[in-house]
Amino acid sequence: MLNKKGFGLLEVMIAVAIFVVFAVGIYSGIQYVFKVVYQSRLRILESSILNEQIEIIRNLSFYDVGIINGSPAGVLTKTETIRRNDIDFLITRTIRNIDDPFDGTIDGEPKDLVPADYKMVQIDVICSHCSQQEPLSVITYVSPKLLEGDPTHGALFIKVFDADARPVQGASVQVVATSTNPAIDLIEFTDNEGMVKLLDLGEGMDVYHITVSKPGYTTDQTLSPSIENPYPIKPPASVQAQNVSEISFSIDKISSINLNTINSICQPVANASITLAGSKLRGTEPEILKFTSTIHTNASGNYLFNNLEWDIYDLYANNYDVLGSIPASPLILLPGMEQSTQLILGPNTANSLLVLVRDNITKQPLSNAQVKVYSEGYEKNKETGVGFIRQTDWSGGIGQQDFLDETKYWSDDGKIEVNNPAGDLKLLQLQGKYVFEGSLESSVFDFGLPVNFVNLNWEPFSQLEGVGENGVRFQIATSNTSTPEQWNFLGPDGTSESYYNTENIAINEVHNNSQYLRYKLFLTTNNNDFTPIVSDINISYITSCTPPGQAYFGALTEGLYNVEVLRSGYQPKLDTINVKNDLIFGMDLVSL
Structure with missing residues (x-):
């Protein structure tokens, strides 16, 4: 009986693997050889095309060597596609006049009045669909027979x-x-x-x-x-x-402005009509701005201005007053900058003034500056870099929980007069005599987010002498909910035993980081022939959307106003300006 032996499975697999390795190597080698041969063929064809193009140019008149509608002008096209051996090649021609320094140049000494001495001709050829990375190029120079140029x-x-x-x-x-x-x-x-x-x-x-x-x-x-x-x-x-x-x-590099329109309590203002205008001109007599655009913000109060040129831009609000902006307007937009900008908007008034206080050297806004705007029959004081809530009318009466109607409040003790005249708070008068004391509690003010409080102010700040000292006093209560179990009214020392008065207007830090506020007003008199009067109550605060170095004055009448600015470490400054419509006015202070 014969002993028959064959190959095992493992031996067959090893043999196949060895064969595949050799086969792949041989195939890759053949492919590389084909590729080299093909590239060499392309180079031969491209060299032939370049030689043809040079011969064509050599047979042209010097004045015809140029690009159609180019400089120098001539009879040649900038690009051309030709076919060789069923392969498409793209030809690109570059022709330039050369001002040779041998006889001087047109902008040198000696001055060459006919600077087109000769022409440089560069021809590039590349296979359009062969994965070729770099074209094959040739450069030659063409000279006129006699004259240099026209x-x-x-x-x-x-x-x-x-x-x-x-x-x-x-x-x-x-x-x-x-x-x-x-x-x-x-x-x-x-x-x-x-x-x-x-x-x-x-x-x-x-x-x-x-x-x-x-x-x-x-x-x-x-x-x-x-x-x-x-x-x-x-x-x-x-x-x-x-x-x-x-x-x-x-x-x-192009820049952009990412605009966000908000109100004084940092809530978005949707669909606001905003105009962005640059300062560069494209025409004079009349002056025509290079860039101006009016847009509407979206439901979140946002709009992105793209592809802007570096410039100084102003932002204007249509149908709103501008209470300020962060950063302060005008915006200095640098090349390649993505500038985020908040524009704080308020109710539209016929005439308004926004005062921007800056350092005269750095042009940076200065907060904590005292700004006084006054004219005949008008005087207001504001501090830059702080926001404020304000109430100037209580004639709508009691019963309002949240401050929605600006003429209403929460409650009083029946001893406060709110309609004689409307807009003034006084003690109640009975049979020709004023009661000796009365109190009023405001509605709930919502700041939109937790804030840090600054000062409590009212007008008129000084009262008639017959009223006596501290005829107007306040306490305030704050919370992070609009409906706390109890509103705790406190004075400047953080307790219920003290009161804000003409000597204490700074709000205690115990109220900081609160979103909701109520004030309680106490009016007293020492002589019932006289009553204290309050026509304006405002509470200033700081938030992330408080515009730095700016103070807003709204509902002004058209005319001349004096603007006086005081700040520690700087020289006082006084200007007279004409307020008409909405005006942004810069005041640059000089340091001491």
Whole structure:
């Protein structure tokens, strides 16, 4: 009987694996050889195409060597696709006039009045669909037989720089001139010095339209006069025969403003109509702003202004008064900046004044400055950098839990007069005599979020002598719920035994980080022929949405007002201004 032995499964698998390794290696080698051969074939074809293109240019007249609508102008196209061996190749031609320093340059000494000495020709060829990374290129120079160039032509130097006056490299410069001989429509890119130098251009006045751009950057351009803009800041460029014309453009990274409209208690104001206006001009007589846009914020009070140029921007509210902004207006928007901005809005009044107090050197807003605005029959004092709630009318009567109707309050003891006249609080008068004391408790004020309290103020601050000392006193109660079990009214020392009066207006820190507040007013008199009077109660506070260095004055009548500003460490300042509509007025203080 014969002994038959075969291969086991493991032996077969090992043999197959070895074969696969060798087979893959051989296949990869063959593929690499094919690839090298193919690339060599492409290079041979591209070299042949380059040689053809050079021969074509050599057989042209010097004056025909150029790009159609380019500078220098000629009969050649900028790009062309040709087919060789069923493969498409893209040809790109670049032709420039060269001002050789041998006989001087047009902007040097000696001055070369005919600077187009010869031409540089660069031809690039690349296979469009062969995964080729770099084109094959050749550069040659073409000289005229006798003359250098057309003596009726001139040169145009275009300089592009950024906001810091540094040259911008690689910026696209499009130049279009349809009325020149020859016509021009070309795109060049700035060199390392941010320059594009175009030689041998046809002369013409205000005929070269130029647009400068770069991905991620702003755009700058010339503008033709029009009915809307008869005197543009930057009209089209001119070229004079045998002269250099220079024009500059400024571009930089685009910026944005993320706007949020809120009210004085940090709640969003939806669908607010806001106008954003820059300060740069695109025309004069009349002045025409380069940028102005009116938008509406969304339901959350937000709007994103995109693709903005660096500039100084003002924000205006339509159908609202601007109580302030964070940061303070005007906004200084730098290149590449994403600026978040809060605009604090209040009820619209016919005339309002927003005073911005700044350091005259740093231009930074100054909080805790005392701002006094006064004229005949009007005087108000505010402190910059704080918000406030205010009540000026109680004629609507009692019974209001939450402060919704600004003419109502919660309760009184029956000894307070609120309608004689409306807007003033007095002691009740019976048979020609005032009662000796009375009290009133306000509705609940909601600040929208926990706040830190500053001062309690009222007007008139001084009372008639017959009333006696401390004819007007207050206590306040705070909470983080609008319906606490009990409102604990406290005075300036944090206890129920003290009262806020003309000597104590600073609110105790025990109330800080509270969202809801009530005040309790106590009126007393020493002589029942006299009554204390209160016409305005306001409580100042600080929150994350309190505009720094700003004080708002609303419901003004049109006319002249004196604005006086005092702050520790700075010289006092007094200005007289004319208030009409809504005015933002800056006061720059000089340090001592």
